[in-house]
Amino acid sequence: MTASKSTEELTRVVIRFAGDSGDGMQLTGDRFTQETADFGNDLSTLPNFPAEIRAPAGTLPGVSSFQIHFADYDILTPGDHPDVLIAMNPAALKANIGDLQAGGTAIVDAHEFTDRNLKRVGYESNPLEDGSLSDYQLHAIDLTGLTVGAVEEFGLSRKDASRAKNMFALGLVSWMFGRPIDGSVAFLGKKFAGSPAIRDANVAALRTGYNYGETTESFAVSYVVKPAVIPSGRYRNITGNTALSYGIVAAGQLSGLQVFLGAYPITPASDILHELSKHKAFGVTTFQAEDEIAGVGAALGASFAGSLGVTTTSGPGLALKGETIGLGVMLELPLVIIDVQRGGPSTGLPTKTEQSDLLQAMNGRNGEAPVPVVAAQSPADCFDAAIEAARIAVTYRTPVILLSDGYLANGSEPWSLPDVASLPRIEPDFATADPDAAFLPYARDPQTLARPWAPPGVAGLEHRIGGLEKADGTGDISYDPANHDHMVRLRQAKVDGIAATIPEIEVDDPDGHAKILVIGWGSTYGPIGAGCRRARVAGHRIAQAHLRHLNPFPANLGEVLAAYDRVIVPEMNLGQLRSLLRAKYLVDAEGYNAVRGMPFGAAELGKHFIELCIKEGE
Amino acid sequence: MSVDLGMPQGHGLEGVPTADEPQTRKDFSSDQEVRWCPGCGDYAILAAVQGFMPELGLRRENIVFISGIGCAARFPYYLDTYGLHSIHGRAPAIATGIATTRADLSVWVVTGDGDALSIGGNHLIHALRRNVNMTILLFNNRIYGLTKGQYSPTSEPGKVTKSTPFGSIDAPLNPLSLALGAEATFVARTIDSDRKHLTTVLSAAARHRGTSLVEIYQNCPIFNDGAFDAIKDPETRDDAIIPLVHGEPIRFGVDGRLGVVRTPGGGVDVVEVDESNAADVLVHDARADDATTAFALSRITDGGAVRRAPIGIFRQVDRPTYDDLSREQAVLAGEAPSLQDLLDGPDAWTVA
C-alpha cells in the first residue's frame, strides 16, 4: 500500500460482484474469497445465478452475482446488503443497486453503458449521468477499455482481450481491501497453462487493476479489515456440496465400506455427483442413472450387496424416490438419501434456496414409513452431517434423509479441518453364519433394534426379502394382522430409539434467563444466530437452539421448549418444523416465515427478534 | 473429449465362485410354499430353473434373484439363493447396483410383461443399453396377472378385459424388437412348456457377459388362457414355431417345408421352401454385428396375438459391460490416497 493514500479501518465488509452470466463473476468471487481466506478474515459467501445457462447477454435474467461477507470477527451469514457493488453492465446494476447500502460504493464498467444496452434493460436515461445514483459513491470506469489497453501486447482479439476485465475488477477490489493477489496470479498460471497468451493477459489485467487503484486519484482511500481472531488450527474454504461429498467419502473410509452413489443430475445437487465421480480411488463408485428412481434403486441394490448406497437429489427427485425409500424401510438396509432443497413446488426455483421439503422427508411415503432425517446447518457442517447420516444408516440399517439446500450447497465458509484420525469409526457389523442355528434375517439387536445385514456371498445366510410385510424374526411373508401391527410399531420404535445416540439439543442462552427461544433447522442457523446477536447487542435477552436431527428429535427437546414463554421458529417455508413441534410437544410455537428463494437477512431477523423482546419486556 | 475404454471380456459367470460339491435341484428349492394358481406357466419355469441351476455349478450364496411386482415376481421366494422381491418395474435398476458392486455374483432379474414393459420400461431399456452383466427373464403372459386381469403392453388390440370392456385400443409392443432397439447384446425367446429349449436358452443367457434378455412365453390359465395356443397346439405348432439356431438355415414346419427368406424391402418373410428356393433360406447369424436381421426376425411375431414366433437366440454379440468398465476405472484409479490430503486440499492455511 502506498503512503500517499489514506487507509480506513473497517470491521466487516460485504462485496457483491455482478455481471452477465458470461462475465466470470463466480470465478472472480471465488478468487476474492480465496484471497480473503489467505488474508485471515472470517468469511461467508453466497453465489446467485440464473436458472438459464446463458440467458441473452446484457439482459436482467442473465445476471449472475457472487456476494462475500468478511470481517475481523466470526460471522454467520453472507451479509444482507453489500457495501460495495461491482456491476459489469447496466443489467447487473439495475438488478442489484436496490440492495446496495445507502452511501455504498458502486464500481461499474462505464464501457457497457451504451444507449442500446441501457434500453435493453429499460433505463430511460443513463444512470451514470442522470444523478439517480447520487446516494452512492459511484466509480464509473471504462473497465473494458482499460483492460483491452493493458493486454494489448499479447495479441489477443478485442473480444478475448475484453474477457479479462473481470480480472481487472478483481485487481481493483483487491487493492481497495488490501488483499494479496499472489495466490490469484498462481491460480491463473495453472488455469490457463495451456494458452500462454490468455494466461498473461489475465495476469496483466489483474495487476493493472490493482495498480489502477493505487495510482488513480478517484480512489482516495483503501480499507483495512484486520484478520479475524479465529481458533488456531488448519482451515480451508469450502462450499456445502464439496463438504457433503467429502463427508460421504469419509463415511466410506470410516466404515470400511465401498460407497455407491446412484444419482440423476438436478440443480443444486449435481455438484455432489460431479465431485464424488472423481474419487474412485477411495472406493467410491458413481452411477448416473436414467432417472431418480433408478438412482435410488441402484443405491439400494448396492446396499443389499454390502456397499453404502447413497443417492443425491433435490425436491422433485425426492418425490420420485419415495416408493423405493419405502422399500428401504421395509428391507431395513442402510441408504443415505441427500436432498439439496430448492424452491418448489414442481420445478419451482431451481437455482434458489428453500427449506420446504421437511414434511416430504418426514412423510413422503405410503404407509407408516419412518425415516430418520438429519439437516446440515452451514456449508462446512455438511461434512459432519453426511457422516452422521451414514452412521445412522449403517448402525440402524435404515434409509436416512439428509437435508441440505441451495444456499448451503453453493455458499462457502472457512472450515476448521478435522483430523481424520479422530473421526468416529462406523461399524458395519455384517452378519456371520452360525452352523447351529437357522439364519433369521429379521432378528433384532436388542440395543438398536437393527436387523442383521447379510449381503450375498456368505453360505448359510441365503435369504429372500422384499416389500411385502415380514414375519418378525424369520422375515417370511406374513399377512397376519397382529404381526403387521407389531412390525409397524417395531420399525417406528427402531427409528425413535436413535434418539439414544444423538446429542441433546444445546441452547445458547447467555445468562439462562431469556423468555424467548428461537429454534431453527438447516441453513437458517447463520441468519438466526446473527439476528440473535443483533438483539443481544441491543440489550435484549433471547435464546437460540438449532436442530441437527429432525427425526427423531433430541430426547430433551420437549423440556427445552417447555422452559420458554415463547418459541419462535423462523423457516424458509410456511411453517413445517413449527407444525411438527406443535404436534409432538403441544407447544404454541410461532413462525417467522418467508419463501423468497433467498436466505433470511440478519437485519430482518434481528429486527423481528428485537420487536418480540420489547413486547415481552426482555 | 472421449476415452478409449478397451474390451474387457469373458463369459457371464466368470468371477462367480463355483460349488465344491455337485448340486441337485433340491439344493435350490426354498422352504416356501409356492402360491401360483394351479396350471400356471410359472410352475414350469420354476421347475426348469431349479433343475438347471445345478448345471451352472455356482455357489448358491453367490446367486441373486431380483424381481419387481407381479405373479412372476414371486419367483425369488421359491429359490434357495439370495433374493430380493422389490417394487414394481424397478428390478433392473436395483440389479444394476448389485451387479456393478459385486463381480462375484450371478445376477438374475425376474419380471413380467407389465413390470418390465409398462412401469419399468425405462429401466429395462437402460439396463440393456448399458449391458450390465445380468440375465433378465421376462415372463410374458400378455396380461396383468396379479392385479386380476387387465390388458398389458403385450396384449392384442381389441382385447376385452376388466379395464377394457369395449376392447383394448392400445397398440402393443414387441419385447424383442424393443430390446434390439435398445442395443441389447443378448436377445432370446423361449416357451414355458418346452423345458429343454428353455434350459438351453437360459444356460446360454447366463453365460453371456452383459444383459441377456430372455422372453418366456408364459401361460396364465386364469386371465389369459390360450394366449400361445397357436404355437403350443400340436395341430398348429409345427408351422408356427420357428427355431433359430446359429449357423443353420431357418427352416421349420413339417419336414422343413417352410423357411425364412429376405425380402427386397430389407425385412424377412416366411415362404414355402422347395428345391428352387432352398438356397435363399436365411442362415441364422446371431453373432452379426448389425442387428437389422435380428430385428426383422423379431417382426415375424405379430404385435399382440402370437400366431407365429421364432424361438431361440436372436442376437448374441460381445460388447463391454457397464459393470466391468466401472470396476476397471476403479482399478485404474489406483490405491486410495490420503483422506486427510483430500480434505485439506491445496489452499489450506494455518491459524496460529
Ligand SMILES: Cc1ncc(C[n+]2csc(CCOP(=O)(O)OP(=O)(O)O)c2C)c(N)n1
Ligand atoms: C407402483 C405400483 N403400481 C401398481 C401396482 C399394482 N400391480 C402389481 S402387479 C401389476 C401388474 C403385473 O403384471 P405383470 O408384470 O405382467 O406380472 P404378472 O402378474 O402378469 O406376472 C400391477 C399393476 C403395484 N404393485 N405397484
Ligand code: SF4
Ligand atoms: S393369475 Fe395367472 S400368472 Fe398369476 S399365478 Fe395365476 S395363472 Fe399364474
Ligand SMILES: [Mg+2]
Ligand atoms: Mg403379465
